[in-house]
Amino acid sequence: MLVNFFLEDSAKKRPDKVALVIKDDRYTYRDIDEMSDRVAAALASDGLVRGERAVVLLENSMEAVVSIFGVLKAGGVFLMVNPSTKEEKLAYILNNCRASALISSVQRIDSVRSACASTPSLKAVYLAGEKTGIPAAPLKRTASLTEILQGGGSNAIARRSIDADLATVIYTSGSTGNPKGVMMTHLNMVTAASSITGYLENTEDDIILNTLPLSFDYGLYQVLMAFKTGATVILEKSFTYPYKIINTLMEERVTGFPIVPTISAILLQMDSLKNHRFEHLRYITNTADALPLSHIHRLRKLFPMTRIYSMYGLTECKRVSYLPPEELDARPASVGKAIPNTEAYIVDENGSRVGPGVIGELVVRGSHVMRGYWELPEETAKKLRPGETFGETVLYTGDLFRTDPDGYLYFVARRDNIIKSRGEKVSPKEVENVLYEIDSVVEAAVIGEPDPIYGQSIKAFIVLKDGSALTKTEILAFCSRHLEDHMVPQKIEFVKELPKTDTGKIKKTDLGLQALGRGAGLKPGAAN
Numbered sequence: 199m200l201v202n203f204f205l206e207d208s209a210k211k212r213p214d215k216v217a218l219v220i221k222d223d224r225y226t227y228r229d230i231d232e233m234s235d236r237v238a239a240a241l242a243s244d245g246l247v248r249g250e251r252a253v254v255l256l257e258n259s260m261e262a263v264v265s266i267f268g269v270l271k272a273g274g275v276f277l278m279v280n281p282s283t284k285e286e287k288l289a290y291i292l293n294n295c296r297a298s299a300l301i302s303s304v305q306r307i308d309s310v311r312s313a314c315a316s317t318p319s320l321k322a323v324y325l326a327g328e329k330t331g332i333p334a335a336p337l338k339r340t341a342s343l344t345e346i347l348q349g350g351g352s353n354a355i356a357r358r359s360i361d362a363d364l365a366t367v368i369y370t371s372g373s374t375g376n377p378k379g380v381m382m383t384h385l386n387m388v389t390a391a392s393s394i395t396g397y398l399e400n401t402e403d404d405i406i407l408n409t410l411p412l413s414f415d416y417g418l419y420q421v422l423m424a425f426k427t428g429a430t431v432i433l434e435k436s437f438t439y440p441y442k443i444i445n446t447l448m449e450e451r452v453t454g455f456p457i458v459p460t461i462s463a464i465l466l467q468m469d470s471l472k473n474h475r476f477e478h479l480r481y482i483t484n485t486a487d488a489l490p491l492s493h494i495h496r497l498r499k500l501f502p503m504t505r506i507y508s509m510y511g512l513t514e515c516k517r518v519s520y521l522p523p524e525e526l527d528a529r530p531a532s533v534g535k536a537i538p539n540t541e542a543y544i545v546d547e548n549g550s551r552v553g554p555g556v557i558g559e560l561v562v563r564g565s566h567v568m569r570g571y572w573e574l575p576e577e578t579a580k581k582l583r584p585g586e587t588f589g590e591t592v593l594y595t596g597d598l599f600r601t602d603p604d605g606y607l608y609f610v611a612r613r614d615n616i617i618k619s620r621g622e623k624v625s626p627k628e629v630e631n632v633l634y635e636i637d638s639v640v641e642a643a644v645i646g647e648p649d650p651i652y653g654q655s656i657k658a659f660i661v662l663k664d665g666s667a668l669t670k671t672e673i674l675a676f677c678s679r680h681l682e683d684h685m686v687p688q689k690i691e692f693v694k695e696l697p698k699t700d701t702g703k704i705k706k707t708d709l710g711l712q713a714l715g716r717g718a719g720l721k722p723g724a725a726n
Contacts, residue, residue, distance in 0.1 A: 199361055199384070199385075199388045200270065200357075200359055200360075200361060200365075200384045200388070201270055201365050201384050201387050201388060201391075201422065202234075202267050202270040202271050204391070204422055204425040204426040205217075205227065205230060205231055205234065205267050205425045206231060208227045208425055208426075208427075208428040209227040209228055209230070209231035211428060212227055212402065212428050213226060213227055213228035213231075214226050214227075214228065215227055215402070215428060215430070216430050217229070217230050217424070217425065217430060217431070218230060218260060218263060218421075218430070218431055218433060219430060219431070219432040219433065219450070220258075220259065220260055220432075220433050223260065225260055227425075227428070230260075230263065230264060230267065230425075231267075233260075233264045233268075233347045234264045234265075234266075234267035234268040234271055235268070235271065235355070236268070236346050236347060236349050237264055237265055237267075237268025237269070237271075237272075237301075237324075237343075237346060237347070238268045238269070238271035238272040238355050239272075239355050240268075240324070240341065240346050241268060241269065241272040241274060241299055241322075242272050242273075242355050244299070244321055244322040244339060244341075245298070245321045245322070246269075246272050246273075246274050246298050246299055246321065246322075247273065248273035248274070248358045248359060248363065249273070249274070249275060249363060249364065250274050250275065250298040250299075251274065251275045251276075251277055251295045251296065251297045251298060251299075251367065252265075252269040252272075252274045252275070252276055252277070252297065252298060252299035252300070252301060253276075253277045253279055253291065253292060253295070253297045253299070253300050253301070254266060254269070254276055254277065254278050254279065254301045254302075255279050255281050255283070255288070255300065255301065255302040255303075255306060255309070255310075256281060256301065256302060256303060256326065257281050257411075257435055258408075258411060258412055258417075258433045258434065258435045258436075259326075259433070259435075260433075261301075261303075261326045261343060261344075261347070262278070262412055263412075263421055263433070264347065265301045265324075265343070266278070266412075266418075266421075269299075269301075270359070270365060271355065271357075272355065272358075273357075273358035273359045273363075274298070274299070275363075275364045275365065275366060275367060276365070276366050277291065277295060277297070277366065277367050277368070277369070277379075278366070278368070278412050278413040278418060279291060279369070279413055280411055280413040280700045281302075281303075281306060282700065285308075285309050285312045285313070287377070288309060288312075288313055289312065289313060289316045289317065290376055290377070291369055291377065291379075292313055292316070292317040292319075292320070293316065293317055293319070294376070294379065294572065294573075295367055295379060295572060296319040297317060297319055297320060298319060298320065298321045298322075299320070299321060299322050299323070299324070300313060300314075300317075300320055300322075300323045300324070301323075301324045301326075301343060302323070302324075302325055302326070303325055303326040303327050303343075304325050304326070304327035304328060305327060307325070310323060310325065321339065322339040322340070322341065323339070323340045323341070324340075324341050324342075324343040324346065325340065325341075325342060325343055326342075326343040326344055327344060328344075359384065360384075361383065361384040361385040361388065362383055362384075362385060363383060363384060364381055364382070364383055364384075364569070365382055365383060365384045365386070365387050366382050366387070367379040367380065367381055367382070367572055368380045368382065368415055368513055370513055378571045378572070378574060378577060379571060379572030379573075379574075380513045380514055380568050380571060380572075381568055381569040381570055381571065381572055382516075382568055382569070383569055385565055386515075386516070386565065386566050386567070386568060386569070387422065387516070387566075389539065389564065389565045389566040390419070390515070390516035390517055390566040391419060391422050391423050391426050392426070392539075393517065393537045393538045393539050393540065393566070394419065394423060394516075394517055394537065395423045395426055395427055396538050397507075397520055397522075397537060397538060398423075398454070398481060398483070398507070400423060400424075400426075400427040400429060400454070401427055401428075401429065402427055402428035402429055403429070403453070404424070404427065404429035404430070404453045404454050404480070405429065405430045405431075405432065405450055405451060405452050405453050405454070406420050406423075406424050406429060406430070406431045406432065406452070406453070406454040406455075406456070407431075407432045407434070407443070407446060407447055407450070407452040407454070407455050408420040408421070408431055408432065408433055408434065408456060409434040409435075409436055409437040409443060409461070410456060410458070410701070410702075411436075411700060411701065413700065414700065414701040415513055415516060416456060416458070416485055416511075416701070417456075417701075419516065420456055421433070429454075432446060432450055432452065434446070437460075437461050437464065440464050440465070440468060441468070441470075444468070444471065444474075447476070447479065448474065448476070451478040452478065452479060453478060453479060453480040453481070454479075454480060454481050454482075454483070455479060455481070455482050455483075456482075456483045456484075456485075457482060457483070457484050458484065458485070458487070458701070458702040458703075459484070459487050459488075459489055459490070459493065459641075459702070460641070460698065460702040461702070462484065462489055462493045462497060463493070463640050463641055465497070465500070466493060466496050466497070466500070467640065467663065471500055472500065475502075475503065476501055476503065476504060477503055479501060479503070479504045480504065480505065481504060481505040481506070481507060481523075482497065482501060482504055482505070482506050482507070483506075483507045483509060484506070484507065484508055484509060485509040485510065485511050485517070487703055487704065488508065488510070488533060488609055488627065489508060490630065490631055490634030490642075491530050491531060491631050491634070491635070492631075492634045492635050493634065494506065494508065494526065494530055495530070498526070505523040506523055506526065507520050507521065507522075507523060508520070508521040508526070508532070508533055508534065509521070509533060509534070510533035510534070510607070510609060512595060512597070513568075514567065514568045514581060514593055514595070515562050515564065515566050515567045515568060515593055516566055517537050517540075517566070518533075518536065518537065518540065518542050518560070518562050518595070518607075519533050519534040519535055519536050519537060519540075519542060519607050520533070520534045520535075520537055521533055521534030521535075521606070522534065525606070529602065529606050531608055531631070532602070532606040532607060532608050533607050533608070533609055534606060534607060535605060535606055535607065536562075539564060539565070539566075540562065540563070540564040540566065541562070541563040541564065542560060542561070542562050542563070542607065543560075543561055543563075544556070544557075544558040544559065544560055544561070544599050544600065544601060545558050545559055545561055546558045546559075549583075553601075554600070554601050554602055554603045554605075555600055555601070555602075555603075556600060557598055557599070557600045557610055558598065558599070558600075559594060559595065559596065559597070559598060559599075559613065560595045560597050560598070560599040560607070561592050561593065561594055561595065562592065562593040562595060563585060563590070563592045563593075567582070567591075567592070567593045568582075568593070570582060580594070581593060581594055581596075582594075596612065596613050596614075597609065597610075597611075597612055597613065598610040598611050598612070598613055598616065609627060610625050610627070611625045611626060611627060615706070617644075617645075617646035617654050617656055618646070618653055618654055619646065619649075619652045619653060619654050619655060619656055619684055619685075620652050620653070620684045622684040622685075624646075624656060624684065624685050626643075626644040626645065626646075626706075628681075628685065629644045629656065629658065629677070629681065629685055629687065630642050630643065630644050630658075632676070632677055632680045632681055633658060633660065633673070633677070635676075635680070636668070636673065636676055638662050638663050638666040638668040639660055639661070639662065639663075639668075639673075640661045640662060640663055641660070641661040641695075641696050641704075642658060642659070642660050642661070643658070643659045643696055643704045643706055643709055644656060644657065644658050644659075644687065645657055645659075645706050645709050647689070649688075652688070655688040655689060656685070656686070656687040656688055656689070657687060657688065657689040657690075657691065658673075658687040658689070658690050658691070659691050659693050659696060659709055660673065660690060660691070660692055660693070661692075661693060661694065661695060661696060662692060670690040670692075673687075673690055674686065674687065674690065696709070697709065
């Protein structure tokens with residue numbers, strides 16, 4: 199089974215079914231299948247061979263979806279790169295993976311021109327948009343993606359891949375140093391998609407609303423899983439206009455809605471949502487960071503007819519666990535058990551399994567675990583280590599977890615995020631959950647700062663609702679009522695917003711650097 203079979207099989211079974219909705223445009227499975235065939239043929243004619251990499255630098259769009267499947271049909275490996283990526287980082291990714299093709303748009307011609315000049319491996323560039331925007335004397339072989347898609351015929355090419363071949367390389371955000379490329383085979387991705395669509399009970403009747411970027415694997419899989427089951431996916435560029443998204447959710451009778459905590463924070467401030475029932479919305483999923491407990495309770499009140507799935511995953515294996523919605527009342531803080539066809543267990547520092555209640559590192563075993571990091575054998579060896587069965591490797595996540603007596607998983611912290619204050623270990627997530635119980639708190643992030651007395655002091659950055667008069671003293675008093683003494687923050691800072699990655703995760707490293715810079719009298723971005 200190959201990832202591109204998701205599209206091809208659905209196109210055979212239901213060619214006239216709407217596969218993709220973007221604004222007022224609707225594309226059937228036949229449309230997407232035929233256009234991706236044309237992209238595959240163009241790539242092949244320009245010299246792309248099996249296993250070569252093609253970077254897709256496009257925002258959420260029909261062209262992006264078609265390009266992904268076109269690259270796969272040509273036997274290539276696609277890399278979805280956020281179109282807001284700066285030239286220096288883009289050049290690094292292109293050269294690190296030795297990209298053979300770049301698919302972008304005329305609106306990003308400056309970035310494309312720079313990439314062409316700095317990437318000797320590029321064979322061809324394809325640009326969506328008006329042909330007049332394409333330079334007359336390109337540095338590489340350049341073609342109009344728009345003209346390719348509008349061409350006649352399907353131009354299907356011979357299949358050249360097997361499921362052991364790479365399907366994608368996903369570059370992690372790289373909080374320190376250069377980003378790392380996570381290598382995922384067709385087997386990895388098919389396994390993950392099959393497992394997730396199984397427990398979500400996806401069918402061809404589902405209508406999935408995706409506002410997450412396709413460069414984020416959570417957003418990417420919404421398209422892959424919809425196409426696997428023959429469902430319809432509504433693709434939005436972002437969640438920038440929440441009321442428009444909610445109107446779409448109601449008008450299109452959406453059944454599935456993937457979110458991240460930043461989206462839930464926005465939803466819970468929209469008082470008008472209380473006036474709607476959302477009877478068609480079958481499920482909401484959350485991953486990236488865990489939802490605060492207060493968000494879960496409030497979302498259930500706001501969407502009483504909707505099943506809410508708390509999930510945990512990481513790029514190196516896509517998904518690890520999910521909590522069945524019927525367990526939310528009993529275990530609201532849990533991220534569930536391992537997804538189907540996966541084993542997840544906790545080990546101590548010696549690699550031995552531990553029992554319930556003991557904090558250790560989460561290990562994942564399954565055929566969805568990445569092949570490794572692109573050309574980084576030492577980094578790969580740190581994550582992929584020998585398993586209990588001869589010849590296999592398992593994924594050491596670097597995340598600390600515990601289980602309850604029934605085997606349900608509870609996230610504690612990233613191993614390097616644990617705060618040690620007054621000689622006690624403090625989980626930032628536990629403090630954040632309490633802060634989110636305060637009605638006026640929209641977002642919260644907790645970090646540890648070096649402290650000559652405590653070792654590390656606990657600092658909370660807080661975003662308040664507009665117009666709130668909540669004081670630091672009131673927050674500390676609330677924390678004192680709900681947390682052990684050593685867990686109460688020593689410092690509170692109100693901010694207008696928290697720094698985030700393109701995928702909505704709070705960048706705690708940036709918060710630490712900002713605090714350090716202020717303490718040293720530096721301006722943001724200054725160096726000493």
